[in-house]
Amino acid sequence: MTKNLKDEWKQHCLKVSNDLELIEKLWLEIKKQYSLKIRHYHNLMHLENMLTHAYSIQDEIKNWQAFLFSIWYHDIVYKPTRKDNEVKSAVLAKIRLKQLNIDEKTSKIIQKLIISTKNHKINLTENNDNAFLLDIDLSILGSDWNTYKNYIQNIRKEYSIYPSFMYRKGRKKVLYHFLERESLYFTEIFQNKYEEQARKNLVKEIELL
Incomplete structure (x- = not known):
C-alpha cells in the first residue's frame, strides 16, 4: 500500500x-x-x-x-x-x-x-468537485456491514481517551445529524450507490450504542 x-x-x-x-x-x-x-x-x-x-x-x-x-x-x-x-x-x-x-x-x-x-458543508459551488470530495470522505458509511463495523471500532479507538458514556453521547449526536439530512450524499452517483446502505448502517450503529 x-x-x-x-x-x-x-x-x-x-x-x-x-x-x-x-x-x-x-x-x-x-x-x-x-x-x-x-x-x-x-x-x-x-x-x-x-x-x-x-x-x-x-x-x-x-x-x-x-x-x-x-x-x-x-x-x-x-x-x-x-x-x-x-x-x-x-x-x-x-x-x-x-x-x-x-x-x-x-x-x-x-x-x-x-x-x-x-x-x-460545501464551500465551493462553481462545480461539483467539493460535493464529490465530501461524498468520497463519507463513502465508508455506505460500505457493507462488516467493513462498517470495523470502521466504527477504529473510530472508537481514536476516541479512546473518552469514557463510554461520553463517547456514546457524542457519537449519537453525529449520527443523528447525518440521518436528519435529506441525503447523506450530495451527488447522484454516491446517492445511488451508497445512500440506502449508509442509512441502514447508521441506524444499526445507534441501536448498538
Whole structure:
C-alpha cells in the first residue's frame, strides 16, 4: 500500500514540480502524519480508499489537480480531541503547496476544499468537485456491514481517551445529524450507490450504542 501511495504522490507532484528531493521530503511527512499511533481510521488506508474513489469518478472532476491535493492534505493534521484539525491541515497545505509552486488561486481552492470536510458543508459551488470530495470522505458509511463495523471500532479507538458514556453521547449526536439530512450524499452517483446502505448502517450503529 505505502509504495503505491508513494508512487501516486510522486506522479501527481511531478506535474507541478521537478524537485525530487522536495517531493520525497513531503511524502515522508505525509507518511509520518498518517501513520501516527492514534490513527486507527484516519490513516494511510483511508487516504488510499479516498484516492481509489477519486479515480473512479475522475471524469466528473473539473479541477483534478486541486481535487487530489485536497485529498492528500485533508487529514494531514489530526488529533481527535481538537476541533481545528481541518483548519490546521489547510494551513499546512498552503505552506507545502507554495513549496511545490502551486499558484495562489489553486492553493486557495484546495484550502477551501479541505476546510469543507470539517462540517461537511460545501464551500465551493462553481462545480461539483467539493460535493464529490465530501461524498468520497463519507463513502465508508455506505460500505457493507462488516467493513462498517470495523470502521466504527477504529473510530472508537481514536476516541479512546473518552469514557463510554461520553463517547456514546457524542457519537449519537453525529449520527443523528447525518440521518436528519435529506441525503447523506450530495451527488447522484454516491446517492445511488451508497445512500440506502449508509442509512441502514447508521441506524444499526445507534441501536448498538
